[in-house]
Amino acid sequence: MSITPSSAGVSGKSVVITGAAGGIGHALAVRFSAAGANITVNDVDHAGARNVANEVGGTAVIADCATEDGVTALIAGATEAYGRVDVYIANAGVPGIGDVSASEEAWRLALEVNLMAHVRAARLLVPVWLEQGGGRFIITASAAGLLSMPGAAPYAASKHAAVAFAEWLSMTYRDRGIVVQAICPQAVRTRMLGGMGALTEIAERTGTLSPTEVAEEVYDAILDDRFLILPHPDVHRFYVNRATDTDRWLKTMNSLAHPTSDE
Numbered sequence: 001m002s003i004t005p006s007s008a009g010v011s012g013k014s015v016v017i018t019g020a021a022g023g024i025g026h027a028l029a030v031r032f033s034a035a036g037a038n039i040t041v042n043d044v045d046h047a048g049a050r051n052v053a054n055e056v057g058g059t060a061v062i063a064d065c066a067t068e069d070g071v072t073a074l075i076a077g078a079t080e081a082y083g084r085v086d087v088y089i090a091n092a093g094v095p096g097i098g099d100v101s102a103s104e105e106a107w108r109l110a111l112e113v114n115l116m117a118h119v120r121a122a123r124l125l126v127p128v129w130l131e132q133g134g135g136r137f138i139i140t141a142s143a144a145g146l147l148s149m150p151g152a153a154p155y156a157a158s159k160h161a162a163v164a165f166a167e168w169l170s171m172t173y174r175d176r177g178i179v180v181q182a183i184c185p186q187a188v189r190t191r192m193l194g195g196m197g198a199l200t201e202i203a204e205r206t207g208t209l210s211p212t213e214v215a216e217e218v219y220d221a222i223l224d225d226r227f228l229i230l231p232h233p234d235v236h237r238f239y240v241n242r243a244t245d246t247d248r249w250l251k252t253m254n255s256l257a258h259p260t261s262d263e
């Protein structure tokens with residue numbers, strides 16, 4: 001296999017991917033493994049994580065990456081297998097569907113998995129990376145973390161928080177060798193999208209991508225260290241609209257949330 005500059009970027013590196021039993025995490029494991037990385041596959045889905053680890057010749061660590069114990073076991077497992085962690089892809093997520101009446105439990109779960117998992121991983125990794133001269137922290141947030149998501153208040157708020165935490169990490173540590181990136185896709189054809197009921201149609205309106213297409217975009221972004229990874233190009237335009245005319249943007253979002261209402 002010829003070595004391209006991009007494959008040189010992760011070849012021999014230790015890459016941890018959470019939520020990698022299927023969907024985007026699985027596709028990332030396949031892409032980074034093809035480029036020569038050593039992959040630690042994490043998930044709470046035992047069989048799925050083991051299957052993906054076998055497929056990519058990696059190591060499976062079954063753990064809840066959102067808990068302190070789980071993320072500690074995950075980083076210890078990757079370090080035992082490959083000596084260090086060079087790249088951490090905080091990809092595991094939960095859908096967080098619901099409106100103002102979403103339960104305490106729905107909010108707690110969304111905030112734990114979509115935000116606090118990243119905080120807990122960074123707490124362990126950043127001090128080590130500062131010592132060893134660098135590292136890469138990639139968060140699979142969502143376009144919902146830049147824009148929003150009709151019908152999914154816990155998801156939208158927790159993904160905004162994930163992007164905010166990624167920005168904070170980047171602005172604080174970018175001068176010390178720590179690269180932080182946020183993946184913000186719209187609809188991707190995975191188990192999560194399939195389980196979103198009526199929301200699936202709204203999410204799909206601007207076109208769906210395969211997990212493999214998203215993984216390819218992430219892989220390209222390793223080359224230039226860009227903070228925002230936007231596999232759906234329209235997201236950039238929507239994000240600009242939100243910033244430049246927030247009220248008009250909110251009115252458009254309102255019509256998405258209530259498509260039959262008279263505006």
Ligand SMILES: NC(=O)c1ccc[n+]([C@@H]2O[C@H](COP(=O)([O-])OP(=O)(O)OC[C@H]3O[C@@H](n4cnc5c(N)ncnc54)[C@H](O)[C@@H]3O)[C@@H](O)[C@H]2O)c1
Nearest residue numbers: 019022023024043044064065091092093142187188190192
């Ligand atoms: N599918 C989409 O349309 C879409 C769009 C934007 C962002 N995302 C984000 O992409 C990421 C991956 O989701 P996906 O679409 O591939 O869905 P998916 O359901 O296929 O993958 C999510 C994985 O995370 C695992 N997981 C959940 N909680 C966990 C925990 N606490 N510890 C370890 N593993 C855990 C699940 O078991 C599952 O295998 C999520 O963060 C999701 O929010 C998805």
